[in-house]
Amino acid sequence: MMVRLVRAAAVALLALTGSLVAFAGPAHASVVDANCVPPSNNVTTFNPPISLVLAPTTLTYKTTYKPCVSQTVPNLVSGLVNVTSTLNDQCQMNLQTYVVTYTITWNTGATTKVQATHAASISGGTLVTTYTGTVIAGLFTGSSVVEQQVGSAVDLQNCLAGLDRLKMLTSRVSLMIYH
8 A cells, every 4th residue: 555655656746746856755765767768759750740639640659768776676767668579559648547568678788577557648839748667577576567548739739729730759768667
């Protein structure tokens, strides 16, 4: 129960501060497996650009985690997620809640497979996307994951209003993997 409360507090803190650096983790024996902060970034592209109408597109999702520090793997300093997929997509889907699985490849050659819930919201002109979940395979198996992406929502808002198609989303990224 305490861990759930700490996670909920961490997500609320992330929404307010836009940073994982302030996250203290659970009060009992918390170990930071990986902590990555901006200028870590994500670039998501849609080709062809998406609109309000559900249609096929090729999505390229690339997150670069750097700089990173680890209490358990001292030479871990960066990571990468790079996925390309063809799917039916539309602007509204960027704000839906769903479960996603992705693999981080670290500079050490090790991999971390994450299963997380994607949640996103727009506040003013800012898009905040949060992934909360667990490492299900590889380095740090069993650890908790909180990732936050913060970027401009203007292009997505224009797409949602039917004013333009969405070609790309960019954001700064904070990642915390802990147990």
